[in-house]
Amino acid sequence: MNNPSVAQQLVDAVISDFPDHAAGTRPVHTIGIGVDGYFEASDVARNYCIAEHFGGSRVPVLVRFSNGSGSPVQHDGRSDARGMATRFFLKEGAATDLIAMTLGEFFVPTVDDFLAFCKAAQPKPVRRESAWQKLLDMLQLKQPLADPFPGQTASGDAGTLDYANRHRFAQLGVFQAGLIGAPVSYARATYHAVHTFVVVDPDGIRRHVRFSWQPVAGVRTTDPAAPPVDKYLQAELIERLKQLPASFMLMMTIGEAGDAVNDPTQPWPDKRVRVVMGTLTLTNVAVDQKARCEQVGFNPCRLHTGIELSDDPILRARREAYEVSRKARGATACPF
Numbered sequence: 001m002n003n004p005s006v007a008q009q010l011v012d013a014v015i016s017d018f019p020d021h022a023a024g025t026r027p028v029h030t031i032g033i034g035v036d037g038y039f040e041a042s043d044v045a046r047n048y049c050i051a052e053h054f055g056g057s058r059v060p061v062l063v064r065f066s067n068g069s070g071s072p073v074q075h076d077g078r079s080d081a082r083g084m085a086t087r088f089f090l091k092e093g094a095a096t097d098l099i100a101m102t103l104g105e106f107f108v109p110t111v112d113d114f115l116a117f118c119k120a121a122q123p124k125p126v127r128r129e130s131a132w133q134k135l136l137d138m139l140q141l142k143q144p145l146a147d148p149f150p151g152q153t154a155s156g157d158a159g160t161l162d163y164a165n166r167h168r169f170a171q172l173g174v175f176q177a178g179l180i181g182a183p184v185s186y187a188r189a190t191y192h193a194v195h196t197f198v199v200v201d202p203d204g205i206r207r208h209v210r211f212s213w214q215p216v217a218g219v220r221t222t223d224p225a226a227p228p229v230d231k232y233l234q235a236e237l238i239e240r241l242k243q244l245p246a247s248f249m250l251m252m253t254i255g256e257a258g259d260a261v262n263d264p265t266q267p268w269p270d271k272r273v274r275v276v277m278g279t280l281t282l283t284n285v286a287v288d289q290k291a292r293c294e295q296v297g298f299n300p301c302r303l304h305t306g307i308e309l310s311d312d313p314i315l316r317a318r319r320e321a322y323e324v325s326r327k328a329r330g331a332t333a334c335p336f
Helices: 004-015 111-120 131-139 157-166 168-179 233-243 289-294 313-329
Strands: 032-041 059-067 082-089 095-101 197-200 206-215 246-254 274-285 307-309
Touching: 004 111, 004 313, 032 082, 032 233, 032 289, 059 233, 059 274, 095 206, 111 157, 111 168, 111 313, 157 168, 233 246, 233 274
Parallel strands: none
Antiparallel strands: 032 059, 032 274, 059 082, 082 095, 197 206, 197 307, 206 246, 246 274
16 A cells, blocks of 8 residues: 555544544554664574575664553553564665564454544543443353553443454454553563565575564563552663563464465464574663654564565555654654
């Protein structure tokens, strides 16, 4: 998709879900922190993909961890998706990005569906559901509404649940989002790139694949029964990296005939072949957060030779939508 008007509609639709959104900030994943590090490909990575960062040399990276909300108010302890945007710095000023989140699947398969989903997700006044209503929901095989967080007066949960009840493709993503919890650390969560990409090997063979980051320290979430803490993730990461580097393994799942390659709402079977493509090592929180975090314009379609877009319409729509957001924020451009 190369239609700026549609891209602007996508950005506006996302912002409409956050009435307190601050102009000049990212539409979603507004709260974030930038971290420096490096990536080293595994010995087998070059057999599957000719992209430069899989060639074996150490590649410098910049990672931005973030909360999923488009609100400028930090709520680290809430059950919500987290983001991990990674930029690989290549030779001669080139770069490639990989954008991932803690949800395994997306909510919708098309641009029109996304616009409708955002409309449904606009916040409405919220109150605690009675136990009888929760029981009635379960008897009707509906996901009960989560209790509002302390001080929360509005939520889009009712709208997204209603949308999912009417659209089967949204059910897995919405269900995951409601139960995902909050990580004890940005470095203790699994992040999925969600979309399918095409990798090219040295023999020219093209494979449909999906990428994910697996934390070497393991996955751990906060206690769901404990009151949520608003601010701890950034301080925890700063302290963690003062002690030791944090590491992630880049996993690549290879699709097979019959797998949904153009629909990010559909999971692939667990038995698919997974390849360790390399290790990401995070060394320190970036000193200049404005230059190394907020002014960086990541884009999931910023690819390099050896990795190509699939025909996923949501993935292709993200290219121009991310550029609209970048320009509105005055963020630094990075050539495609």
